[in-house]
Amino acid sequence: MxxxxxxxxxxxxxxxxxxxxxxxxxxxxxxxxxxxxxxxxxxxxxxxxxxxxxxxxxxxxxxxxxxxxxxxxxxxxxxxxxxxxxxxxxxxxxxxxxxxPAWQPEAGDDWRSVPSMTAAAALLPELGERIFLTTGRQGLAHFAELDLRFLVRTVDPPEPPLPPRTTVLLARGPFTVDDELALLREHRIDALVSKNSGGSMTSAKLVAARELGLPVVMVQRPxxxxxxxxxxxxxxxxxxxxxxxxxxx
Missing domain, CATH: 3.40.50.720 (NAD(P)-binding Rossmann-like Domain)
Structure with missing residues (x-):
């Protein structure tokens, strides 16, 4: 065998x-x-x-x-x-x-490419008040000192430290564009943070951000x-x- x-x-x-x-x-x-x-x-x-x-x-x-x-x-x-x-x-x-393959920006995208989660956190204050954080449970400590409103989506409940104003949404992909559009509008999101994971399971959020003209802070792969x-x-x-x-x- x-x-x-x-x-x-x-x-x-x-x-x-x-x-x-x-x-x-x-x-x-x-x-x-x-x-x-x-x-x-x-x-x-x-x-x-x-x-x-x-x-x-x-x-x-x-x-x-x-x-x-x-x-x-x-x-x-x-x-x-x-x-x-x-x-x-x-x-x-x-x-x-x-x-x-990694995701690639398309026409109409407003991506801000950064090399790390630390760099992503440093960029957020200039992008708005309400942030959709889709980087998973690990690494949330990088954002814990920011006085912004975060919507954090993970499969399992995240552990502290977390940003002081955080709403946690437990969900597992795949997600549809319509659902992502509704979520971004409901929470009045100003910007989105994502790791460049690639694939189709969670790519709908990028299409929704493009349609709404929202900036995406994209953490590049190692x-x-x-x-x-x-x-x-x-x-x-x-x-x-x-x-x-x-x-x-």
């Missing part, structure tokens, strides 16, 4: 697992970080929790005799990706980084890891096929 490890929790990771578990002779394990209380589980074997850094992950790869690792974590999961690259090299195991990469599930499957053909040969 050939073993493949998918590091995920993203929609692309679930789609990849769905494609692979149907194959005979292939054992697929999806590893989730455990940061979401009720994650959407992929098919196949699932493990939850960390490995103990790159050394622990390398040991797991060796002990489980993994033939290939596909890192399909969030584009901003910099630490996990770094650990995966180091572990795969240590274990001598092929690794692919699956990252969906640098690409020094490892083979793919932008789609189909490309990842093709890479894996090539790796497995090499093993067979």
């Amino acid at each position: 050939t073993r493949v490890l998918i590091l995920g929790g993203t929609g692309d990771a679930r789609k990849l697992a769905e494609r692979l578990v149907e194959r005979s002779g292939l054992h697929v394990t999806s590893s989730l970080a455990g940061r979401v209380r009720e994650p959407q589980l992929p098919p196949g074997e699932v493990r939850v929790g960390g490995f103990g850094g790159p050394d622990g992950l390398a040991d797991w790869i060796r002990n489980e005799q993994v033939s290939a690792v596909i890192d399909a974590t969030h584009p901003f999961a910099r630490t996990m990706t770094g650990n995966a690259v180091a572990a795969a090299r240590s274990a001598g195991c092929p690794l692919l980084v699956l990252r969906r 640098p690409r890891p020094d490892a083979p990469s793919a932008g789609t599930v189909e490309q990842a499957v093709a890479w894996l096929d090539e790796v497995l053909r090499g093993h067979a040969g």
Whole structure:
């Protein structure tokens, strides 16, 4: 039985697992970080929790005799990706980084590109009073000192520190443009903050901001890891096929 490890929790990771578990002779394990209380589980074997850094992950790869690792974590999961690259090299195991393409501004967009959450927070006071913060639970401390009104949307309740004037909306995508337009109007949002995650699950907010002429503070992704990469599930499957053909040969 050939073993493949998918590091995920993203929609692309679930789609990849769905494609692979149907194959005979292939054992697929999806590893989730455990940061979401009720994650959407992929098919196949699932493990939850960390490995103990790159050394622990390398040991797991060796002990489980993994033939290939596909890192399909969030584009901003910099630490996990770094650990995966180091572990795969240590274990001598092929690794692919699956990252969906980043969003690109379109005609009519008013994007303010920033390199970090800190830079995003510094820019907000000049953009308005009511901010739609869609960067997830982690990193909200960067905005905790701002005396602005924040609408924070997350899957699970965020932990402090939070901005003093915060309304929390618990929701999981995908979202529609009509719903996003209604939300922005209801809360009289002046500006939106987003990480450049890419994909279609949460892109409707960008269309809604464009239609309403709202500025979007876009936090850019960390640098690409020094490892083979793919932008789609189909490309990842093709890479894996090539790796497995090499093993067979």
